Amino acid sequence: MDGQAVTLIEHAHVVTVDPDDRELVDATVVIADGRIAAVGEVDPAAHPGAERVDGTGCVLTPGLVNTHHHLYQWITRGLAADHTLFDWLTTLYPVWAGIDADGVRAAASGGLSVLARSGATTTTDHHYVFPTDGGDLLGAEIDAARSIGLRFHPTRGSMDLGRRDGGLPPDSVVETIDDILAASGDAIDRWHDPSPDSMLRIGLAPCSPFSVTADLLRQSAALARERNVRLHTHLAETDDESAFCAERFGCTPLEYMSDLGWLGDDVWFAHGVHFTDDAVAVLARSGTGVAHCPTSNARLGAGIARTRDLVAAGVPVGLGVDGAASNESCRMLEEAHMAVMMARAVGGPTALTTRQSLRLATMGGARVLGRHDDLGSVEPGKLADLVLWDLTTMAHSGIADPVAALVLGSQPPIRRSWVGGQTVVVDDQVVSVDAEKIARDVETEHRRLLGRAG
Numbered sequence: 152m153d154g155q156a157v158t159l160i161e162h163a164h165v166v167t168v169d170p171d172d173r174e175l176v177d178a179t180v181v182i183a184d185g186r187i188a189a190v191g192e193v194d195p196a197a198h199p200g201a202e203r204v205d206g207t208g209c210v211l212t213p214g215l216v217n218t219h220h221h222l223y224q225w226i227t228r229g230l231a232a233d234h235t236l237f238d239w240l241t242t243l244y245p246v247w248a249g250i251d252a253d254g255v256r257a258a259a260s261g262g263l264s265v266l267a268r269s270g271a272t273t274t275t276d277h278h279y280v281f282p283t284d285g286g287d288l289l290g291a292e293i294d295a296a297r298s299i300g301l302r303f304h305p306t307r308g309s310m311d312l313g314r315r316d317g318g319l320p321p322d323s324v325v326e327t328i329d330d331i332l333a334a335s336g337d338a339i340d341r342w343h344d345p346s347p348d349s350m351l352r353i354g355l356a357p358c359s360p361f362s363v364t365a366d367l368l369r370q371s372a373a374l375a376r377e378r379n380v381r382l383h384t385h386l387a388e389t390d391d392e393s394a395f396c397a398e399r400f401g402c403t404p405l406e407y408m409s410d411l412g413w414l415g416d417d418v419w420f421a422h423g424v425h426f427t428d429d430a431v432a433v434l435a436r437s438g439t440g441v442a443h444c445p446t447s448n449a450r451l452g453a454g455i456a457r458t459r460d461l462v463a464a465g466v467p468v469g470l471g472v473d474g475a476a477s478n479e480s481c482r483m484l485e486e487a488h489m490a491v492m493m494a495r496a497v498g499g500p501t502a503l504t505t506r507q508s509l510r511l512a513t514m515g516g517a518r519v520l521g522r523h524d525d526l527g528s529v530e531p532g533k534l535a536d537l538v539l540w541d542l543t544t545m546a547h548s549g550i551a552d553p554v555a556a557l558v559l560g561s562q563p564p565i566r567r568s569w570v571g572g573q574t575v576v577v578d579d580q581v582v583s584v585d586a587e588k589i590a591r592d593v594e595t596e597h598r599r600l601l602g603r604a605g
Contacts, residue, residue, distance in 0.1 A: 157198050158182040158572065160539060163206025164553050165190065168213050168513050168528040172506065174554075180211060182535040185348060185572040190529055208543035209566055210553040212509065213528050214272025214536035215483040216516025219383075219421040219442035219471025222276045222292050223250055225258035226597040228479045236389045236451050240319050243476060244280075248324045249603035252286030257592040259295035262475055264581050264589055267299055269482035269562065272536040272570045273516070273526060274301055275471075277383060277421070279308025279358040280324050281334070289338055293351065300575045300583055302349075302536065304520055306356035306383050307338040311367045317399070318362050328367050331357075332374055339378050347525050348534060348571060356383040360404055361395050368411045381417050381521060384408075387430070388422035389453045405430040414439050419519045421471060422447075423461070424454040431457065431464050440467035440519035443511065445489035446480070447473030455493045459502045462511075469516030484562050487512040491558060505558040535572040538565060 160182070165175040167190065179193040181201075195203065224247075231242040255278075266274055274296075278289060289305060296303035312318030313325040326334075335355050343353040355375045357363040368384075375382045387393065387404045396404045405426065408414070414433065419440030426434070434441065443456050461468050470486040472478050487508045494503035517527030525534045540563040542548070542556050547563055550556035557563065568576040575581060 156572070157188075157201040158204060158569075159193065159195060159198060159201050160204045160206050160211060160537070161195070163209050163211040163539060165211045165529055166509065166554060167530060168510055169530050180529060180537065182537075182569065182572045185535055187529060187531050187533050187535050189531055204539070204567060206539055206566075208541065210540045210542055210557055211529065212270075212538050212540065212557070213513040213526070214538050214568065214570065215270040215487075215512045216469060216520065216522075216526065217266060217271045217274035217472055217483050218419065218440075218469035218516045218519045219444055219473055220262070220274055220276045220481070221278065221474030221476070222259040222262040223247070223255050223278060223280065223288070224474035224476035225262040225481075226254055226593055226600055227476045230476060235391070236453060237319065237391050239451060239477070244320050244324065246600060246604040247280045248282055248321055249600050250280060250282060250285055250288070252288055252291040254596040254600055255288045256291040256295055257589070257596040258475075259292035260298065260584065260589045261593040262481055263295055263299045263301055264584060264586060265481055266472070266483055267301055267568065267575050267581050268565065268579060269484050270538045270540070270565065270568070271483040272302060272538065272568060272575070273304065273520070273522070275304040275306060275354070275383070275520060277306050277308050277356050279310055279356065281309075281326060282324055293342060296351075298584055299581055300570050300573060302526075302570055304352050304354060306354035307335045308356040308358055309335070309367065309371070310358045310362040312362050312364050320362050328364070328370060331367060332370060335371065335374060336378070339380055343378075343380060345379065350571070352380070354381040354383050359385040359392070360407060361392060365411055368408070368413060372412045375417070381419070382413060383419055383421070384413070385422060386420035387425045388448070389451075390425065393425050403427065403430065405433060409433065416440075416467075417521070419467070419469075421473070422453065422456065424448055424456045426457060426461075431460055431466065434461070434466045435464040438467065440469065442469055442471040442519060443490060444471040444473040444478070444486070445493045446486060447477040449489070449493065450477050455497050458490060458494045459498050462503075462507065467515065467518045468511055469519035470512045482562065483512065484557070487558050505552075505554050508558055509554060536570050538568045540564070541566040
């Protein structure tokens, strides 16, 4: 990425999300060589020839970090809209069994564009459906992320427990352990970049306790640690999952994963709605992260995660939009809004503040993905992943607190966003792609996929 140009973002209200939670009024941020060079009072004369961006009336935040997604689902939105999780899965798995690289590329392009327009600058993805004749599915979404310009942490997911063996997925979309491990190693070899300014890192992500075997979980953990990449899976999302683990394994979901070596600061779980007090303590002691997905949890009726308890215990917590088939909007800023609402709905008006929620969406996500040294706050030396939100609109004028306007109000327009100092969004539009073409491609692939499913 060419980050040689210098940019001055001037006269903005800067929410740093630094360790002191500083907020700077009418401040300047300098971007140079893809990183933040200065924050605060800056003499423009010291940077002759720099691009100057007027942030008057705007709030500047770190880029939002999405810690859980299923991009391929963008072409199956709106299906099984009134189902429980297990019914939703059994309805959609036969549809997803027909995906291919063209469908995934269109879906990822649509999903990533919307994420960028909702303030995300970094996102992970959990892709776990690999039909035999589907083509290079992981490569397709990686191409889409490169085109749009987001920092990308895709995971090579997997399923090896089909219906004939007591799992939920159709047997047509499960793989053998040997094939999964070979493909996982190949994904790391092809794409994983561990450098501090990396735009692309790979993780390993067997799907869930009800779609993979214990052997796959053990061997994936061993491979991930051998190759120094992160581990991810769904866990404790619904009561049905807890009942499945109790009946099949005689323990809770977290106890099961703990026995298989799935605890540590290189692991994060999606959802974590039904963690017990003991589980929260175990997560905190081990440094294991949680991707909180409030909109999806509400859409599927899974419940409300114990966000306040997790944060208070010191568990690394980030936010995630989850798959587009269980969160049709997939807007990252909306997750910060929903996190506040859900926490207060069960914990009272002080359960989660607006600034705590913004921290979850930024530094929390960076910590969950192991990128907190370089992402998640507006501090000199960090990567210039930034979002300039325009609060001058009728929907936001007159709101005294800019963070309240951002988190509790409707989503403001994005005047501009940057990833590694490179512009991604200008005036609410992704600059590198044709949005109308992406919409046409999504519609085409949606119809083609449903046609295959019959």
